[in-house]
Amino acid sequence: MKILLLVIIGLSLSVGISIGQDLTLKLNPVGKSAQEKNYLFDKVIDSRVQQSIGQVYDSQRNKHPANFGGKLAQQALAFYNARIITTQNPSYKLQVKVYNLDLKEAYQPDLRGYKGEIQLSLGFFLLGENEAVHLVDFNSKAKYGRPANQMNNVETSIQRLFENSWEYFDAWLSTQYQSNRSLAKKVRLNILDPKRPSSKDTVFYDRERPLTWDDFTDSPNRISSYNATIFSSLSIEGNASIEAGEIVQTIEVKVYMLPGQSWVKDADDYANNHEQRHFDLTRIAANRMIERLNSMELEPNLFEAKLNDVYLDAYREMNLLQEVYDSQTKNGINKEKQSNWNKAISKALSGDMDSLEKLLDQ
Known part of the structure; x- marks a missing residue:
């Protein structure tokens, strides 16, 4: 000016x-x-x-x-x-x-x-x-x-x-x-994580709406040794505004799976549960990310970089959870391990991470 x-x-x-x-x-x-x-x-x-x-x-x-x-x-x-x-x-x-x-x-x-x-x-x-x-x-x-x-x-x-x-x-x-914005002294996060309606292209996570095999629409990979594959992920998006000298950063959290990149060969309830648990682990990674965001103290200068770091950490944690889960359950073949993970994941979805942490330590 x-x-x-x-x-x-x-x-x-x-x-x-x-x-x-x-x-x-x-x-x-x-x-x-x-x-x-x-x-x-x-x-x-x-x-x-x-x-x-x-x-x-x-x-x-x-x-x-x-x-x-x-x-x-x-x-x-x-x-x-x-x-x-x-x-x-x-x-x-x-x-x-x-x-x-x-x-x-x-x-x-x-x-x-x-x-x-x-x-x-x-x-x-x-x-x-x-x-x-x-x-x-x-x-x-x-x-x-x-x-x-x-x-x-x-x-x-x-x-x-x-x-x-x-x-x-x-x-x-x-x-x-x-x-x-350059004169703002504080940053406040406004985290939005609403239920979203699903479509044939995108299924958003909803504990009241479990996955069905109709959500797996991709053609199976016949040469793959896996019985099923789910593509689930998490993302954040948002914008910042200034209110009374304070930066208000809105963050929308999305946890979803893509039917067009998910497939199944032999559909049964047991296999469906294994894939549902993959989706649950993505939700857990998102929940932990939200906890970290809510506990952060952010400075107006370069706070976006810190938010990006938290997201990348959550994304890496999501991938690690999926890998350890498949490794320990042998992609669901080991029914005893699968049962242990079922219980640990259910507890983690309710906020109790102890059992899941013990499985990760193994």
Whole structure:
């Protein structure tokens, strides 16, 4: 976001700033009364290539470079912080980066003086644990006129530009802190895991709707040694919104099987139970993922990466459960092991993971 302001400083008859070969400028931190704010300025970076902001003329029309003696960043930091009284635990730590500060003057014979224009361009950034986050830019210019033997309006114009930059940022922050994601201080998860209607293409997990062989519509793999195969999986999707300065991340959990990638050769109740338990294990992996999500403390910066890690961990756990289940039951052939897993899975679906954990330890 950019803004262009125009400040016009009239001719001044006050005593001018005496200059030598260079005109050394200074930002004066003393100004308006400080206001209590929930932020602080931690750093100002002068990213300009040239220290000189341009040239000014003396009464003999000699040119003199104008600069801040290499102290623009230091003076700007003091200037900004003099405008505020920071609360005890400020919510935001800020960095300002000065992109450009440029001065141009031209002699006006009819006025026997000079007209000048100063342009300021800078950016405000939010500091945190990682890289600084860009918030907003400020671009403005000030025009002034001055007698040939006086320099006051050069410094006064620059002072006004920096004053305007702070006022602009402060006004921007007051309108953004409740709706701008970069300024959010908290993350709240809204996890949705509703019952979903199934279709011929997708069967969503529902304990009240067990699988039937009609859900296995793919043609059997005749060369496979397996009697049946089920394709079950879990997924998450969602979106984030900002509510009263808080990121609300909605996550929809889906546990499903795909009939078109699931098949059976010899259909009977025993085999159906074995495949149902595969589906149950996918549900258990999803339940454990939800538990981890609900217990997480998330920071607004890069919280999506943590959510993605939790999902990938759940996906790997799902695959591990399926592999160990088939390995121990010999794909359902070992009826004693199958019975043990039936009981452990039923308990795990009710929240008791002890029996399943013991089987995994084996």
